[in-house]
Amino acid sequence: MKILLEKGRLFxxxxxxxxxxxxxxxxxxxxxxxxxxYLTLEKAIEIxxxxxxxxxxxxxxxxxxxxxxxxxWQALLPSAEISGTVQYTLLAAEMKLNxxxxxxxxxxxxxxxxxxxxxxxxxxxxVYATMNLTKSDLENAVEQSRSSKLxxxxxxxxxxxxxILAQDSYDVLTKSYEQSSRNFEVINNMYQLGSASExxxxxxxxxxxxxxxxxxxxxxxxxxxxxxxKVLMGVTADVDFSxxxxxxxxxxxxxxxxxxxxxxxxxxxTSLRQMRLxxxxxxxxxxxxxxxxxxxxxxxxxxxxxxxxxxxxxxSDYDWSKSSNLILSLSIPIYRxxxxxxxxxxxxxxxxxxxxxxxxxxxxxxQVRTFVDNMKASAEQVASNKEAIAxxxxxxxxxxxxxxxxxxxxxxxxxxxxxxxxxxxxxxQSIYDYLAAKADLDKVLGKNDFINIAE
Numbered sequence: 001m002k003i004l005l006e007k008g009r010l011f012x013x014x015x016x017x018x019x020x021x022x023x024x025x026x027x028x029x030x031x032x033x034x035x036x037x038y039l040t041l042e043k044a045i046e047i048x049x050x051x052x053x054x055x056x057x058x059x060x061x062x063x064x065x066x067x068x069x070x071x072x073w074q075a076l077l078p079s080a081e082i083s084g085t086v087q088y089t090l091l092a093a094e095m096k097l098n099x100x101x102x103x104x105x106x107x108x109x110x111x112x113x114x115x116x117x118x119x120x121x122x123x124x125x126x127v128y129a130t131m132n133l134t135k136s137d138l139e140n141a142v143e144q145s146r147s148s149k150l151x152x153x154x155x156x157x158x159x160x161x162x163x164i165l166a167q168d169s170y171d172v173l174t175k176s177y178e179q180s181s182r183n184f185e186v187i188n189n190m191y192q193l194g195s196a197s198e199x200x201x202x203x204x205x206x207x208x209x210x211x212x213x214x215x216x217x218x219x220x221x222x223x224x225x226x227x228x229x230k231v232l233m234g235v236t237a238d239v240d241f242s243x244x245x246x247x248x249x250x251x252x253x254x255x256x257x258x259x260x261x262x263x264x265x266x267x268x269x270t271s272l273r274q275m276r277l278x279x280x281x282x283x284x285x286x287x288x289x290x291x292x293x294x295x296x297x298x299x300x301x302x303x304x305x306x307x308x309x310x311x312x313x314x315x316s317d318y319d320w321s322k323s324s325n326l327i328l329s330l331s332i333p334i335y336r337x338x339x340x341x342x343x344x345x346x347x348x349x350x351x352x353x354x355x356x357x358x359x360x361x362x363x364x365x366x367q368v369r370t371f372v373d374n375m376k377a378s379a380e381q382v383a384s385n386k387e388a389i390a391x392x393x394x395x396x397x398x399x400x401x402x403x404x405x406x407x408x409x410x411x412x413x414x415x416x417x418x419x420x421x422x423x424x425x426x427x428x429q430s431i432y433d434y435l436a437a438k439a440d441l442d443k444v445l446g447k448n449d450f451i452n453i454a455e
Contacts, residue, residue, distance in 0.1 A: 039241040041160050044233055048156045049149060051234030058145035065134070065141040072134040075127045084114040106309040112318065115304035123297040129288040136284060140277040146446075147270040154443040156232045158436050160243070163225040165432040168247050170218040172424045176417065177215050180208040183413065200410040207414050247431040251386075254379040254434055264368045266361065268446030275357045279350060286346045292339045300327040364444055371441040378434035385427035392420040 049055055092105030105111075121127065184204040190196035230237060266272055302325045307318040333339075399416035402408030442448055 037239070037241040039243050040245070041157065044160055044229065045153055045156050047235065048152055048233045052152055052232065053234060054148050055145075055152060058148040062138070062141045062145055065138040069131075069134040069138050072127070072131045075130070076121055076124065078118055078120045080116065080118045082114070082116050084112075087111040087113070106311075109309040109311050112307045112310065113304065114306075115302055117300065117302040120299045120301075121296070122299055123295075125291040125294045125296070126288055129284060129291050133281060133284040133288060136277060136281045140274060140281065143270060143273050143277060147274065150270055150443050150446060150448060152232065153448050154439050156229065157439040159225065159229040159232050161247075161432055161435045161439070163222070163229055163243060164245050164247050165428055166218070166222040166225040167243065168428045169425055170215070170222050172421060172428070173211065173215045173218045176421045177208070177211040179417065180204070180211050183417075184208045187410070203410045203414060207417070247428045247435075250431055250435060251382060254382055254431070257438065258376075258379070264372070264441070264445055266364055266368070266445065269364055269444060270446050271360055271364070272357065273446070275353060275360065279353050279357070282346060282350045282353065286343065286350070289339060289342045289346060292336070293333055295330060295332040297331075298329045300329055301325070302327070367444050368441065371437045371444065374437040375434050375441070378430050378437065381430040382427065382434065385423060385430050388423040389420070389427055392416070392423040396420045 088110045089105050089107060092103050092107050095102045095104055184201075184207070187196050187200050187204040191198065191201040226241075227237060230239060304323050305320050306323070307320050310318055396413075396416040396419070399408055399412045403410065403413045
């Protein structure tokens with residue numbers, strides 16, 4: 001009996017442990033499902049580069065160019081083909097000479113012919129030039145993929161900062177609304193006690209209620225900014241994440257990352273790199289067109305079977321004759337008018353591209369200087385706006401104390417509160433402007449820590 005009781009206790013204890021484990025696992029699973037993913041800028045860019053359809057298509061384009069490159073050098077490999085013909089003669093031709101006639105075959109018979117031919121290019125300058133062209137085409141596809149990645153990183157970076165700006169603005173407006181609500185409660189209580197006028201009560205209530213639509217609009221702005229970031233990352237709308245960064249956390253970067261336009265090189269700018277590659281490809285195309293004037297040499301070998309004058313389909317009774325040939329084929333171009341026209345057209349395209357590249361360089365240089373100036377202006381505004389927040393906060397506290405002791409008016413209190421909110425929003429906006437200009441500058445310069453720049 002004791003043994004049975006002991007076993008029963010052990011069984012109950014085991015069941016309790018299993019239920020506890022299941023409950024713990026269930027709680028952990030529920031927490032992992034309900035808790036949003038903590039997102040950083042690095043993580044957002046990593047997900048975007050892996051999931052965004054634009055990047056996937058660009059990578060597939062590189063694969064297509066690699067296949068084209070293989071096709072180009074495969075033109076130098078031997079080619080083999082088997083061909084066959086069957087000719088049925090209803091009435092053979094007849095030759096007459098000096099009152100004599102000769103049949104050039106037999107009526108109602110078939111002739112069977114089978115041939116295998118192998119061709120080996122010995123000297124094909126056009127193929128050599130085409131191989132160089134496909135190599136440059138592959139490099140251009142890689143650069144276009146890099147351009148797509150730079151553009152996506154720029155968009156994700158600015159969308160990430162935009163979301164932080166929306167969140168910070170929402171926090172400022174929410175706190176301002178809460179403060180307005182507390183002010184209204186205080187003034188309403190003072191009005192009930194007769195120590196505040198009805199005008200003060202109405203003004204406080206209007207101040208509070210006018211803030212509510214702004215808070216709702218700011219909340220919708222946060223949701224819209226988050227949705228835009230999800231689209232750029234290539235994730236579905238049901239994926240939830242949270243960002244704990246604040247724009248004030250980036251304030252220290254403003255002075256440490258001071259950039260001057262003279263130090264900015266456009267060597268890695270993706271537009272200029274693509275133009276240089278396009279010019280290189282046009283030069284190679286011109287070389288291919290000039291190769292149309294160069295002779296080509298090929299070696300052709302053939303082996304054939306032939307059976308003549310067969311009047312039935314019994315293949316075993318046919319008499320087959322064999323023959324083989326080895327041919328050295330030389331082709332020398334003499335004249336083709338279209339070759340001269342194509343060369344002239346390609347030279348004009350090269351000149352046009354050179355002029356466009358000069359114009360693009362001037363435009364990009366102007367953009368660099370603009371972004372650098374915007375960064376400097378934003379950095380100066382951040383320092384000024386930070387001081388403005390301190391002064392506005394001090395002014396609000398003074399106005400609040402003056403009103404409490406009866407030395408100030410409700411208009412002064414409302415005005416000081418609005419000034420404080422405006423200073424905080426302007427401070428966040430100036431930091432965002434700096435970060436957005438820095439992201440645009442990095443895109444123009446072709447710089448990014450998340451993309452390996454191919455030299």
